[in-house]
Amino acid sequence: MWGKEDYLLNFLILFQRLIAKNVKLTHLGLENVKTLCAVDVAYDREEGYAVAVKQEGDKIEYKITKGKVTFPYIPGFLFMREAPIMIKAIEGYQCDLLLVDGHGLAHPRKSGIATVIGVLLDIPTMGIAKSKLAGDIVEENGIYYVVINGEKVGVKAGKYFYSPGNKTDLQDVIEMSKRGYPEILKIADKLSKQAKKDKNMSSDYKIW
DNA sequence: GCGACAG
DNA sequence: ATCTTGTCGC
Numbered sequence: 001m002w003g004k005e006d007y008l009l010n011f012l013i014l015f016q017r018l019i020a021k022n023v024k025l026t027h028l029g030l031e032n033v034k035t036l037c038a039v040d041v042a043y044d045r046e047e048g049y050a051v052a053v054k055q056e057g058d059k060i061e062y063k064i065t066k067g068k069v070t071f072p073y074i075p076g077f078l079f080m081r082e083a084p085i086m087i088k089a090i091e092g093y094q095c096d097l098l099l100v101d102g103h104g105l106a107h108p109r110k111s112g113i114a115t116v117i118g119v120l121l122d123i124p125t126m127g128i129a130k131s132k133l134a135g136d137i138v139e140e141n142g143i144y145y146v147v148i149n150g151e152k153v154g155v156k157a158g159k160y161f162y163s164p165g166n167k168t169d170l171q172d173v174i175e176m177s178k179r180g181y182p183e184i185l186k187i188a189d190k191l192s193k194q195a196k197k198d199k200n201m202s203s204d205y206k207i208w
Numbered sequence: 209g210c211g212a213c214a215g
Numbered sequence: 216a217t218c219t220t221g222t223c224g225c
Contacts, residue, residue, distance in 0.1 A: 041215080043216055073216070075213040081216095082215070102214045112214070133214045161214085 012077055016111035019119050023110070028097060028124050028168045030175050037095035038184040039086045042192035046070055048082075049195040050089035053188045060187070064195050065089040075133065078102055079113040087117060096124065097168070099182055101189070103127040104165035106146045106154035108134045118166025125165030126173055127154075128185060132161055143174060 034056060041050045048069035053062040065088045071081045082102070090098065103112030104127030114127030135148040137156050146154040146161060152170060154163025157177035164173055176182070 041216080043215090045217095073215055075215090078214055107214080127214085129214050131214065132212090134212085 009074070009077065012080065013109065016107075016109045016116070019116050020110040022119050023105070023115055023164075024167050025105075025164055025169050026167050028172050030097075030172060030179075033096040035094065035096045036099070036182075036184055037090065037093055037097070038099040038101075038182065038188045039089055040101045040185065040188035040192045041069075041082050041085060042189075042196045043069065044196040047196065048085045049192050050082075050085040051188050051192040051195060052086075052089040052091075052093055053184050053191065054093050054095060055184050060184075062187070062191055063089060063093070064191070066195070076108055079111075079116040083113055083116055083120075086113075087121065090117075090121075098123055098125045098165075099185055100125055100127050100165060101129070101185060103129045103133050103161065104154070104163040104168075106133060106135055106148065106161055106163035108148070110148075110153065112163065112165070114163070114165030122166075124167035126168050126176060127161075127163045127165050128176075128182065129161045129163075130159065132156075 037054045039052045041048050046068050048067055050065045067085050073081050100114035104114035112127050114125045118125030135146040138145050138147045144156040145152040155177050160181055162173040162177045
């Protein structure tokens with residue numbers, strides 16, 4: 001039903017080009033980030049459990065959103081599967097920066113899920129992925145850049161890939177990569193996987 | 209045709 | 216992502 005030759009994918013490519021055209025690669029400056037957020041999703045068949053985690057100083061809170069996720073995972077089009085529920089999960093949270101599990105600019109059309117969410121919500125986002133989707137790794141002055149079409153679109157640090165989503169730049173992701181894999185993403189991952197196990201959860205607001 | 213391919 | 220035991224390594 002969702003073949004590569006499907007006209008829908010051609011349409012989605014047009015959508016991604018529009019998103020890429022509207023990306024703002026401005027410098028955020030991690031020192032200005034007081035409220036940091038992250039989102040991740042876990043699955044149980046067709047049931048998706050998205051968790052948005054918000055951190056401000058020592059205060060950490062999170063919100064769980066459960067919902068049907070039927071669109072399949074297609075490399076390059078992850079946003080169609082996870083962006084809807086992620087956006088729903090982050091709803092109501094005001095953050096200086098949102099970390100998304102996946103790529104941002106380090107995408108064939110510079111339109112990874114972190115970029116799509118950032119542009120649609122007009123907020124600063126950064127994509128952090130556990131594996132590569134596209135590009136070559138080129139070392140320069142100790143930094144391993146992800147290069148696509150001769151352009152530096154992100155960096156690789158350890159086993160993770162960092163790339164700007166929206167309203168962030170290469171310097172921001174380089175700084176973030178030097179801090180190591182964000183604890184808040186580990187929390188989001190852990191909570192989402194925990195949520196799908198707890199069959200009797202209330203799918204809403206909780207605080208630590 | 210062959211290899212690559214976020215979660 | 217998810218299915219899954221023991222096991223190699225820091």
